[in-house]
Amino acid sequence: MDTTIPAAAPRATGAGALAGVRADIPYLSGHPDRVYLDSAATAQRPASVIDAEAAFVRDAYAAVHRGSSIATGGATTAFESARETVAAYVGAQPNEIVWTENATDALNVVALGMSDASLGLGGARFALAPGDEILVTEAEHHANLIPWQRLARRTGAALRWVGVDEHGLWSVDDLRAAVGPRTRIVAFAHVSNVTGAIAPVADIAEIARDVGALTVLDACQSAPHQRLDLPGLGVDFAAFSAHKMLGPTGIGALWGRTELLDELPPARTGGSTITTVTMEQAEFLPAPQRFEAGTQPVSQAVGFAAAADYLDRLGHDAIATHGDELTEALVEAVTATPGIRLVGPAPGVARASLASFIVDGVHAHDVGQFLDDRGITVRTGHHCAQPLHRRLGVAATVRASAYVYSTADDVARFREALGEVRGFFGAHS
Amino acid sequence: MSDLESLYREVLLDHSRRPEGRGDISGFAVTHHELNPSCGDEITLGMSLAPDGTIDALAWEGQGCSISTASASVMTGLLMEEGTDAASARSLIEQFRSMLRSPGVEPPEELGDAAAFQGVARYVMRVKCAMLPWVAAEACLLRLDPPGDS
Numbered sequence: 001m002d003t004t005i006p007a008a009a010p011r012a013t014g015a016g017a018l019a020g021v022r023a024d025i026p027y028l029s030g031h032p033d034r035v036y037l038d039s040a041a042t043a044q045r046p047a048s049v050i051d052a053e054a055a056f057v058r059d060a061y062a063a064v065h066r067g068s069s070i071a072t073g074g075a076t077t078a079f080e081s082a083r084e085t086v087a088a089y090v091g092a093q094p095n096e097i098v099w100t101e102n103a104t105d106a107l108n109v110v111a112l113g114m115s116d117a118s119l120g121l122g123g124a125r126f127a128l129a130p131g132d133e134i135l136v137t138e139a140e141h142h143a144n145l146i147p148w149q150r151l152a153r154r155t156g157a158a159l160r161w162v163g164v165d166e167h168g169l170w171s172v173d174d175l176r177a178a179v180g181p182r183t184r185i186v187a188f189a190h191v192s193n194v195t196g197a198i199a200p201v202a203d204i205a206e207i208a209r210d211v212g213a214l215t216v217l218d219a220c221q222s223a224p225h226q227r228l229d230l231p232g233l234g235v236d237f238a239a240f241s242a243h244k245m246l247g248p249t250g251i252g253a254l255w256g257r258t259e260l261l262d263e264l265p266p267a268r269t270g271g272s273t274i275t276t277v278t279m280e281q282a283e284f285l286p287a288p289q290r291f292e293a294g295t296q297p298v299s300q301a302v303g304f305a306a307a308a309d310y311l312d313r314l315g316h317d318a319i320a321t322h323g324d325e326l327t328e329a330l331v332e333a334v335t336a337t338p339g340i341r342l343v344g345p346a347p348g349v350a351r352a353s354l355a356s357f358i359v360d361g362v363h364a365h366d367v368g369q370f371l372d373d374r375g376i377t378v379r380t381g382h383h384c385a386q387p388l389h390r391r392l393g394v395a396a397t398v399r400a401s402a403y404v405y406s407t408a409d410d411v412a413r414f415r416e417a418l419g420e421v422r423g424f425f426g427a428h429s
Numbered sequence: 430m431s432d433l434e435s436l437y438r439e440v441l442l443d444h445s446r447r448p449e450g451r452g453d454i455s456g457f458a459v460t461h462h463e464l465n466p467s468c469g470d471e472i473t474l475g476m477s478l479a480p481d482g483t484i485d486a487l488a489w490e491g492q493g494c495s496i497s498t499a500s501a502s503v504m505t506g507l508l509m510e511e512g513t514d515a516a517s518a519r520s521l522i523e524q525f526r527s528m529l530r531s532p533g534v535e536p537p538e539e540l541g542d543a544a545a546f547q548g549v550a551r552y553v554m555r556v557k558c559a560m561l562p563w564v565a566a567e568a569c570l571l572r573l574d575p576p577g578d579s
Contacts, residue, residue, distance in 0.1 A: 362495075363470075363493065363494035363495060364468070364494070365468055365470075365494040365496070365555070365558065366437075366494050366495045366496070369433070369436065369437075369552070369555070370433065373431070373432060373433040380468070381467060381468045381469070382468070382469050386469065389469065395468065395469030395470060395471075395492060395493075396468050396469050396470075424433075424437075425437075425442065425495065426442060426446065
């Protein structure tokens with residue numbers, strides 16, 4: 001892909017690795033007094049991403065992969081070029097990237113495809129039967145749990161899981177012990193959306209491979225912060241979402257190894273996925289087309305690629321440096337405030353750019369309301385990870401998450417407000 | 430009064446710290462569990478009617494934010510006022526709901542301390558917190574005094 005840096009590219013400067021990025025984000029420019037620390041939920045978009053999508057709609061929009069007009073050719077080229085860009089961002093080949101509605105949808109495409117395989121609808125290597133096991137962790141986002149629960153119910157396979165401790169963390173040793181000869185699938189998140197803990201993906205992929213199990217990686221919280229090499233990580237499938245990495249909503253991606261994707265039955269069928277259709281049956285195209293039934297999120301794909309381009313222009317060293325600085329500041333803000341318990345890895349241990357926490361005597365929603373009143377947007381709730389929260393002993397936590405446009409000043413304001421929360425609600429230890 | 434103070438009135442915070450009605454819910458004629466799936470807050474409410482149709486016992490257990498806890502407390506006080514029957518309880522629930530849907534409208538006097546929740550109406554994401562116990566009470570009443578029964 002084209003990695004030349006255009007003249008208008010934002011540049012890293014000495015004053016913070018990504019100084020100036022904030023000015024590229026219309027939402028942040030439009031809300032100069034607000035602090036946005038909810039990027040792990042959804043990221044604010046740069047003008048270049050918004051403009052790329054709008055420009056495509058204005059100037060080049062037409063049906064994709066249908067018909068023969070010049071306009072269709074141009075739109076199809078833009079759509080497939082977007083696929084190449086996003087594929088390159090995760091070290092993959094374009095035919096290994098399937099557009100989905102979001103990451104949740106991508107995980108469902110895999111689970112439902114395996115369900116179809118279990119019914120004898122093709123892809124026999126994915127068929128599950130009673131006695132087979134699906135392994136997940138107790139830290140998973142519901143999106144990487146419920147599809148596997150349902151697959152287990154449909155096929156008679158057993159769902160097993162690696163438990164988390166009181167910090168919300170699970171161990172590779174426990175995972176190794178839970179894997180057995182009947183393990184067929186190991187599904188886990190690269191980065192926990194609650195704890196920020198980073199899984200040793202390559203090690204887990206090897207453990208799974210040793211017993212012939214397939215690995216499914218939820219890369220939602222890692223893809224925004226680094227260029228991934230999905231094939232190199234050794235996993236078999238991975239899911240990620242555009243809107244968490246500066247891109248539009250309505251589009252995510254499933255990555256899978258070519259030989260697997262070409263065999264996985266398409267759970268959703270319809271136009272554009274087929275080679276030959278008779279009144280009795282249909283034959284399907286290779287990936288990715290076999291999975292892309294019906295009209296696709298075409299302009300969103302263009303926006304997704306623009307987001308990947310933007311991140312590449314920022315430079316991944318700068319993104320990492322900036323991320324590390326803000327992560328440290330977030331953790332420091334939480335741990336330095338009395339009466340607050342940090343969830344996840346201990347301070348100083350690697351984590352993604354987020355900090356979830358519990359305030360003694362004040363419910364997460366009340367904390368969030370107080371911060372909101374101070375102009376600070378954070379996430380409150382169970383973050384779609386109820387089993388993990390049950391283990392933490394609370395119904396909800398507060399999560400502050402930073403991204404490329406977040407600043408040290410954002411975290412300083414968060415820290416200052418956090419210091420006043422318990423006083424306001426009259427919580428005293 | 431700041432926006433935050435109009436949401437978290439002192440009376441509301443007092444109720445959340447020392448909630449009325451929190452206790453054992455065994456032995457009630459009916460109980461109902463209500464969950465707010467977006468935040469995990471939950472309440473189980475127990476209620477019994479006296480032979481004359483008035484509410485003679487009410488208690489709840491559960492965990493939630495200050496808004497839902499205070500709301501359960503205030504509701505307990507209102508519904509346990511002597512002579513409150515199913516019909517008047519329903520009317521109070523409806524007035525409370527109506528208040529939460531009408532930002533800036535002065536709440537009716539009947540709501541008493543519950544009027545302190547007026548400020549919640551401006552916070553769409555918190556209306557469900559305040560409504561949680563009242564929805565549970567509504568469900569209890571439906572079973573204790575089904576419509577068309579009287």
